[in-house]
Amino acid sequence: MNKRRLFKDFAQLSVRLNGLVVPGRSIERTLAAYxxxxxxxxxxxxxxxxxxxxxxxxxxxxxxxxxxxxxxxxxxxxxxxxxxxxxxxxxxxxxxxxxxxxxxxxxxxxxxxxxxxxxxxxxxxxxxxxxDLTELPPDTPVTNVMAMLLTGYPSARQTYDLEERNHLGLARLNVACVPDGQPKDDALIRVRATEPLSVDPDGMSGGSAFVIQMVGTDLRAYFAGIILQGGRQFFHVLKSGYVVAFLRSFYP
Known part of the structure; x- marks a missing residue:
């Protein structure tokens, strides 16, 4: 299933995010904005x-x-x-x-x-x-994970023409993914893009990862971590629990 089809399936639904209800047609844009x-x-x-x-x-x-x-x-x-x-x-x-x-x-x-x-x-x-990072995704069977959205800024898509035109063009890339197993390093989760990227993802490290899960009868979105490594099809994400543990150690 490609990204367009995946998020089209949410269009007529709603997704809960930090207690708010986000129309399904807006959830990709909402999550990518961070x-x-x-x-x-x-x-x-x-x-x-x-x-x-x-x-x-x-x-x-x-x-x-x-x-x-x-x-x-x-x-x-x-x-x-x-x-x-x-x-x-x-x-x-x-x-x-x-x-x-x-x-x-x-x-x-x-x-x-x-x-x-x-x-x-x-x-x-x-x-x-x-x-607002207030809650982590609950443990759930992989069958309850509807999608993951990774967002970053691949270097190949950025325009840096300050000498000729004084222009800085910033281009964001959203990648719809699904879980693809647990690496040996428990701090990471491996995900697979629903369709291989047409651009080198170098530069997406540090970008956001969100997950949309089925919780009871609701679709809910949660912060899933940050991107650490990626290729044209597979990415490794630092899990949100490790991100929060890091933050708590400095900002209790």
């Missing part, structure tokens, strides 16, 4: 920013946090990570950066968080861009 480019400010007159993959914005325990993978930050000054406002202006984080020490035996530590709480307080219009 994924962004991970932007790094450059001290350069022309090339003002670099794009280093994707990020996911969550509101957790009163903090406004931008999540990404740790491996995206190689050769990056964390103090220069920024968000782009809707008008294209830069908003640089001032609340600090948190991560784990990398381990070779698990990808559970391949995560980083940037605290945007103070900038959001100064720019309240940004609050709507952060997903």
């Amino acid at each position: 994924s962004f480019n991970l932007v790094v400010y450059n001290n350069h007159e022309m090339y003002k920013v670099s794009l280093v993959g994707s990020a996911t914005a969550v509101h957790f325990n009163g903090r406004y946090i931008l999540l990404c993978s740790n491996h995206q930050l190689r050769d990056v000054d964390p103090q220069q990570v920024a968000m782009l406002k809707d008008d294209g202006g830069l908003l640089v984080t001032s609340g600090g950066y948190r991560t784990y020490h990398v381990r070779s035996d698990t990808d559970a530590n391949d995560i980083a968080a940037f605290d945007f709480t103070e900038p959001v307080a100064a720019h309240p219009d940004l609050k709507r861009r952060f997903f």
